[in-house]
Structures are given as C-alpha cells and as structure tokens.
Amino acid sequence: MSRSNTVPLPRWVLAGAAAGALFLLLPLAAVAAEVNWAEFIPLVTSESSLAALSLSLRTAAASTLLCVLLGVPLALVLARARFPGKRLVRSLVLLPLVLPPVVGGIALLYTFGRQGLLGGALEAMGVQVAFSTAAVVLAQTFVALPFLVLTLEGALRTAGTRYEAVAATLGARPWTVLRRVTVPLVLPGLASGAVLSFARCLGEFGATLAFAGSLQGVTRTLPLEIYLQREADADAAVALSLVLVLVAVVVVGLSYRSAPARSADTRSAGGRSATAGAAD
Amino acid sequence: MGLRIEAVLPERGIDVRFDVGDGETVALLGPNGAGKSTVVSLLAGLVHADDGRAELNGTTLFHRTKGKGMSLPAYRRGTSLLAQEALLFPHLSAEENVAFGPRSTGVPRRKAQAAARRWLAEADAAALAAKRPGELSGGQAQRVALARALAAEPDLLLLDEPMAALDVETVPLMRRLLKRVLAGRSALIVTHDVLDALTLANRVLVMQEGRIVESGPPAEVLRRPQNPFTASLAGLNLVRGNVRGNRLLAAGGLSFAVPDAGAGVQGVPLLAVFPPSAIAVRRPGAAGTANPGREILGVTVTDLEPQGDRIRVRGAGLAADISPAAAAELSLVVGEEAEFLLDASAVTSYPASAVPGWRTV
Numbered sequence: 089m090s091r092s093n094t095v096p097l098p099r100w101v102l103a104g105a106a107a108g109a110l111f112l113l114l115p116l117a118a119v120a121a122e123v124n125w126a127e128f129i130p131l132v133t134s135e136s137s138l139a140a141l142s143l144s145l146r147t148a149a150a151s152t153l154l155c156v157l158l159g160v161p162l163a164l165v166l167a168r169a170r171f172p173g174k175r176l177v178r179s180l181v182l183l184p185l186v187l188p189p190v191v192g193g194i195a196l197l198y199t200f201g202r203q204g205l206l207g208g209a210l211e212a213m214g215v216q217v218a219f220s221t222a223a224v225v226l227a228q229t230f231v232a233l234p235f236l237v238l239t240l241e242g243a244l245r246t247a248g249t250r251y252e253a254v255a256a257t258l259g260a261r262p263w264t265v266l267r268r269v270t271v272p273l274v275l276p277g278l279a280s281g282a283v284l285s286f287a288r289c290l291g292e293f294g295a296t297l298a299f300a301g302s303l304q305g306v307t308r309t310l311p312l313e314i315y316l317q318r319e320a321d322a323d324a325a326v327a328l329s330l331v332l333v334l335v336a337v338v339v340v341g342l343s344y345r346s347a348p349a350r351s352a353d354t355r356s357a358g359g360r361s362a363t364a365g366a367a368d
Numbered sequence: 369m370g371l372r373i374e375a376v377l378p379e380r381g382i383d384v385r386f387d388v389g390d391g392e393t394v395a396l397l398g399p400n401g402a403g404k405s406t407v408v409s410l411l412a413g414l415v416h417a418d419d420g421r422a423e424l425n426g427t428t429l430f431h432r433t434k435g436k437g438m439s440l441p442a443y444r445r446g447t448s449l450l451a452q453e454a455l456l457f458p459h460l461s462a463e464e465n466v467a468f469g470p471r472s473t474g475v476p477r478r479k480a481q482a483a484a485r486r487w488l489a490e491a492d493a494a495a496l497a498a499k500r501p502g503e504l505s506g507g508q509a510q511r512v513a514l515a516r517a518l519a520a521e522p523d524l525l526l527l528d529e530p531m532a533a534l535d536v537e538t539v540p541l542m543r544r545l546l547k548r549v550l551a552g553r554s555a556l557i558v559t560h561d562v563l564d565a566l567t568l569a570n571r572v573l574v575m576q577e578g579r580i581v582e583s584g585p586p587a588e589v590l591r592r593p594q595n596p597f598t599a600s601l602a603g604l605n606l607v608r609g610n611v612r613g614n615r616l617l618a619a620g621g622l623s624f625a626v627p628d629a630g631a632g633v634q635g636v637p638l639l640a641v642f643p644p645s646a647i648a649v650r651r652p653g654a655a656g657t658a659n660p661g662r663e664i665l666g667v668t669v670t671d672l673e674p675q676g677d678r679i680r681v682r683g684a685g686l687a688a689d690i691s692p693a694a695a696a697e698l699s700l701v702v703g704e705e706a707e708f709l710l711d712a713s714a715v716t717s718y719p720a721s722a723v724p725g726w727r728t729v
Contacts, residue, residue: 250455256442257412257449258520260472265443268468272459 116333123330124323131327139305140313141331147221147309148289151228155285158229159236160278164270166237167244185234192230193298200226201299223300224307228289235288236281243277244270283343287336370554371524373411373429375420380406381578382417388524390425393555395569395586397562399597403578404558408528411556412449413442425523443472448522452533454509456501462512463488463497469520483519491515492545507538511545518549525550527557531564543567562590562601574598592718593641604641605686608720611638616717622684624663624710626717637720646714647688649681651698652705663710669700683708 124131131137166178184192198204200217210217217223247270255269256262271278293311300307302316310332317325370392374385382403388394398404409415411422411429416439422429424446430439448469456465466484467477475483488494493511501509510530517525530546531539546568550557557568565572565586572589574582574597582594593599599606609618616626616638626640652666667683672695674680679695681688688708690698700706 250453251457253412253414253442254449254451254455255457255468255472257414257445257447257526258469258472258516259443259446260468261443264472268472269457272457275459 119326119329119333122326124327127323128327128330131321131324132331134324136304136308136313137324137328140308140310140328143221143224143305143308144290144310147224147228148286150225151232151289152282152286154225154229155233155236155289156278156282159233159240159281159285162233163237163240163244164266167241168249181237182234184231185238189227189231189292189294189296190298191294193227193295193300196223196227196230196295196299218299219301219303219307221300221306224296224309227295227299228292231292231295232285232288235284236278239281239284240274240277243274243281246277247273280343283339287339290332290335290339369425371411371422371424371556373420373422375407375410375417375422375430377406377410377415377417379418380415382406382410383578384575384580385420386573386580386583388554388556389570391552391554392570393550393553393557393568395565395572396556396558396575397560397565397572397598397601398575399560402575404575405528406578407575408449408526408556408558411445411524412447412526413440413445427523446521446523447526448517448520449526449528450510450513450517450530451528452530454501454504454506454513456504456509456513456516458501460501461497462493462499462501462504465501465512466516466519469516473520484515487515487519488512490518490549492541505538506534507542510534510538510542514545514549523554525553525555527555529558529560531559531561565601566590592639592716594639594720599641602641604643605647607640607686608637609640616640620684622665622686624665624715625712626715627712628717638717639720640715640717642710642715644675644680644687644689645678646711647686648709648711649688649690649694649698649700650707650709651700652707661712663712665708665710667706667708669702669704669706672700672702681706 132141162181166174166181197218199206200210200223201207202211202216202218204218207218217226251269251273252265255265260268291311292309293315296307296309297312302308302312308316310328314325314328314332317328370390371388373387376383380403384403384407386394396404396407406415410417413429416435417430417432418435419433421431427446428438428440429445429447431437432439456462457468460468463481463484466487467480470480470483471477485494485497488497491511491514493508493515496504496508496512499508501512504512510533514530527546531542534542543564546557550568557564559565569586571584572582572586573580574589574595576595576597582589582598589598590602593602593604593606596606607616607618607622609616609622611617611626614625615623617623624640626638648662665684665686667686669681669683671682672679673682675689677692678689679692681690681695681700683706686708698706
C-alpha cells in the first residue's frame with residue numbers, strides 16, 4: 089500500500105498542499121500562542137469549566153453509544169437490504185451532514201419540544217426532553233449519526249457478502265452470521281465511525297444551543313461555555329479552546345493508531361470510509 | 369435419495385434438470401458462462417429459481433412457480449460450498465474456521481474443536497490448526513476450507529472450481545486429497561478441467577448455454593462426445609452430418625466415409641470423431657500420389673498454433689496436429705488452401721442423441 093509514486097507530482101500541487109496544510113494548522117497555532125499559560129490551570133479547572141468539560145464528555149459518550157445502537161442497524165440495512173427508495177432513504181439519512189446544525193436543533197425542538205410532534209405524548213408520560221441533558225444527547229446524536237452510518241456502510245460494502253454467503257452455507261443462521269462474521273469483519277470501520285461520531289458530538293454547538301439551551305451543568309457543553317466566555321473572559325475561552333483541540337488530537341490519534349492492527353482485508357475499508365466521512 | 373433438481377431461471381438463461389445419486393460424485397463441465405456457478409448457487413440457496421423444485425435426501429430445498437413458492441434458506445440446506453477462493457474468515461484461526469460449521473449448528477465448543485481437529489487431519493492440514501488465514505499459502509488455505517466444508521457434514525458437498533485458483537504445483541496434491549475425501553460422498557464439482565472429471569467423478573454432466581447437454585460416465589462421454597465443447601475436452605474432432613451411402617455429409621461440404629454408416633438411425637444426424645493426429649496436411653495438388661485409406665478434404669487454413677510439441681492446423685472446423693518439421697516444410701499461412709488427409713480407420717461414428725441429466729437407471 090505504501091508504494092511510492094514513480095511519477096512525481098507537479099510542483100504546484102506540492103505548493104497547494106503546503107498552503108492547505110498551513111491554512112489548517114495556523115489558526116491552531118494562533119490559539120496556542122494566545123494562551124495565558126500562567127493562568128492556564130486555574131482557568132481550565134474553574135467550576136464552570138470543569139462542569140462543561142465533564143458534561144461534554146458524558147453526553148458525547150452517551151451520544152456515541154446511541155449512534156452505535158441506531159447506526160449499526162441503519163448501515164446494515166443500507167449496505168445489505170434491497171428495497172425501493174433506498175437511494176432516497178440514504179440521502180435523507182445523510183442530510184444532517186449538510187444541514188446547518190442550528191436548523192437540526194430547531195427541527196428537534198419541533199419534534200421533541202413541548203409544542204412538538206411528540207411533545208404531547210412525551211409530556212403525558214411525564215417526560216420533558218427540551219432544555220435537558222437528554223436534549224443535548226439527542227442533538228449530538230442527530231448530527232453525529234450520519235458519520236457512523238457512512239463509515240460503517242462503506243466498510244460493509246468493501247467487506248462484501250462473500251464471507252457471509254459461505255457462513256450461511258456452513259449452517260449459520262442470520263444472527264450467527266452477523267455476530268460471528270459480519271461485525272468482526274467491519275470492526276475497524278465501526279471503531280473509526282464511532283470515533284468520528286464522538287468527535288462530532290464533542291464539537292456540537294448549533295443544534296445543542298437551539299434545542300437544549302445553555303444551562304450550566306445541565307446543557308452547557310464545552311463549545312457553549314467557550315462561546316459564552318469569549319466576551320466575558322477571553323483568556324478562559326482560549327484556554328478551553330486549547331483543551332478541545334487537545335481532546336480532538338487525542339481522538340484523531342486513537343483512530344489512526346489502530347490502523348496497523350487491522351487485517352489486510354478491512355484496512356482499506358476502514359481507512360477509505362473514514363476519510364470519506366471526514367471529508368463530508 | 370440423493371439430489372434431484374429441476375430449475376429454470378430465465379434471467380440467467382438457466383434451464384437444468386439432473387440428479388446426484390447418494391454417495392455419487394458428479395462433475396459439472398462446461399465452457400465459461402455456461403451457468404455452472406449459477407447452478408451451484410441455486411443449490412446452495414444463494415440464488416433463487418423462478419420455476420422448479422429440488423429435493424435432497426427427501427428434504428425439499430425449493431419448490432417454486434413463477435418466482436414464488438418456498439425456498440429453504442441457505443443455512444438449512446445441508447449444502448456446504450467450497451469455492452475457487454478459500455474465503456477463510458480472516459479473524460479466526462484455521463481451527464476456529466473449521467469449527468465454525470459445527471458451532472453454528474449448536475455443537476458445544478469442546479466437541480466442535482475436536483471435530484475441527486479431526487477434519488483438519490482428514491484434509492492433511494492438522495499442522496495448520498493455530499494459523500491465521502493470512503499466514504497460509506493458497507494451497508494450505510484451500511485445504512483448510514475443504515476441512516471447514518466437510519466439518520459442516522453436508523448432505524451434498526458443492527465444489528465450485530476448487531482448484532482453479534491454486535498454483536500448478538499444488539493442484540495434484542489437492543486432486544489426490546479430493547479423490548480421497550469425495551469417495552462415497554454426494555458431491556457436485558464444477559470444473560473445466562477434464563482431468564478432474566476423470567479422476568474425481570462417477571458421472572459427468574456437460575452444460576452449455578444454461579442447459580445440460582450431455583450426461584454419463586466420464587469415459588463414455590469423452591469417447592462419444594455429442595457437442596464441440598465435449599469433443600474439445602476429449603481432444604477430438606467432431607463432425608455432425610447426415611449419412612448418404614457409406615459417407616457422412618456435413619454442413620460446409622465436408623464429406624468422408626464412416627465405418628458405422630449403417631448404424632445410423634433414419635432422420636437422426638450422425639456424429640463422427642477422430643483425433644487431430646489422424647489428419648496429415650499437404651499443399652493442394654502436391655504430388656498426386658494416391659493415399660490408400662485416406663480421405664482428401666480441401667480446406668482453408670483458419671489458424672495455426674503450437675500445441676505441445678506439435679503444430680495445430682485448423683481448417684473447416686477441424687484440427688490437425690503435425691510435426692514442427694512438417695509445418696516448416698509446408699510453410700502454410702492462414703487463409704491459404706490446404707488438403708487434410710484423413711485416416712479413415714481412425715474415425716468412429718455414432719448417432720447423435722438427446723441426453724438429459726438423469727442417470728440411466
């Protein structure tokens with residue numbers, strides 16, 4: 089796979105690549121340069137910062153779990169089942185990728201909010217979703233789910249159905265095939281999909297603000313806290329931004345570190361679709 | 369008992385009926401695109417027939433009319449499939465791969481492991497038990513895959529060109545192994561290698577354009593081929609024509625004396641076969657000496673190709689094998705006229721027949 093190109097790239101491509109990399113890295117360096125290092129620890133360990141960080145990690149973890157629970161069946165159906173209108177369903181599932189998050193938040197409000205589609209039913213059951221931590225989880229799941237579905241569907245397509253067919257002729261029932269063949273084969277794809285979803289959840293802002301509001305310790309996640317502090321306490325905002333950058337670096341590092349351990353068959357699956365997901 | 373199948377699948381041009389006796393190994397031969405693999409998929413439950421039915425040891429595999437009806441899912445058919453590629457599950461060891469079938473049908477872990485070891489030994493792969501598929505060579509992987517297919521204890525073993533992807537050196541070993549394990553086992557083996565049919569099968573079916581066109585014991589089918597594909601497998605020239613007197617008249621104006629002209633049935637075409645070595649080649653009108661017992665056939669040379677240590681000259685749908693020295697002397701060019709001298713004593717003739725896939729009981 090790491091065969092070097094025998095035909096060299098044109099120089100202007102290299103120049104463009106350098107400009108692109110610089111464009112992505114320079115703002116991060118600017119943030120790091122702006123950090124008030126003397127006050128860094130107190131700033132990121134203040135009560136409101138810790139509350140936001142903890143809330144972000146907890147909700148992102150819960151949302152990722154929800155993404156896996158909902159996304160795995162969805163990806164399986166999109167990759168394996170045949171039904172009319174499948175293209176349309178796939179486009180709709182991927183809609184949150186291109187939808188402005190704030191629109192997603194408003195859509196969620198009109199679904200789960202008190203005046204929303206399901207609001208009456210939920211209220212009758214004594215559940216109020218909007219402006220609660222549950223709303224944060226729903227908003228994050230809404231925007232992150234397509235990342236998992238897209239990555240996993242790509243992995244499933246690359247893995248193909250031949251192993252599954254062999255397993256069936258050996259007497260394995262569909263559930264056994266799924267558990268012992270399909271899922272193990274796409275595990276690297278599932279892992280990178282989950283990591284991407286987690287990262288997207290962590291960065292969620294628009295949908296959360298619109299649907300869950302900004303209550304300290306309840307719905308105010310790290311990005312919301314940063315936005316709030318931006319005017320009141322710029323040093324705090326910068327310090328917290330750096331924390332988010334570091335978390336993102338760790339997440340990306342984790343998802344790429346697992347690459348060499350992947351089997352030859354599925355390496356390209358996970359890698360390719362992860363890139364596709366990230367590009368979207 | 370055994371397998372009995374009748375299936376029509378117009379989408380893929382399939383219309384077959386044949387059976388496989390209990391303990392019988394049947395080879396399914398045919399050119400590329402004849403539909404052999406589709407037949408295997410129909411039996412394995414990976415493709416569904418529009419019309420037809422199949423029964424295996426008294427169990428109905430499918431019974432369908434106009435695309436509707438019952439079709440047993442693949443996992444309940446008892447038809448393990450060994451394909452061209454081993455397709456070992458990459459995340460499991462060789463032993464776990466072999467134990468997969470028994471485990472899937474509810475055999476406890478310990479017993480499945482013991483069975484896996486037994487089948488690995490049966491397939492000369494006991495030493496590979498702990499290996500991952502990525503560490504195996506093509507031949508080793510295929511042996512493990514064979515053990516895996518056998519471990520599922522199928523009522524019918526399906527082999528879809530099991531040796532086509534192997535190195536030339538490993539094929540004889542695999543063929544010997546298959547000969548041993550297939551003895552007394554109901555199996556259908558798809559192949560385009562005539563040697564597989566001869567060594568492994570009790571009976572061969574020849575498939576062409578989705579239909580079974582010939583059926584019988586390998587030696588019989590190869591001695592009396594009914595169509596050009598089978599004749600080419602047998603390495604014979606096949607001419608189809610009508611009898612006039614003691615001569616066979618074929619389309620294209622070819623005509624020569626046949627030994628059993630009288631054996632022909634009225635209204636049924638006669639087939640004549642002879643090996644390419646029974647034809648000598650000369651330039652037209654060269655040294656007009658009579659060749660007693662030789663028929664002179666005027667042809668246009670359509671192809672020249674090396675064939676082992678001989679040169680194969682094609683013309684009028686016939687193949688003649690001559691020595692390189694003779695070829696050099698003739699220095700024929702494609703498109704030129706030539707005369708094929710056929711040794712009439714090497715010709716065998718018999719009536720054409722419509723052969724279904726059923727065994728002749």
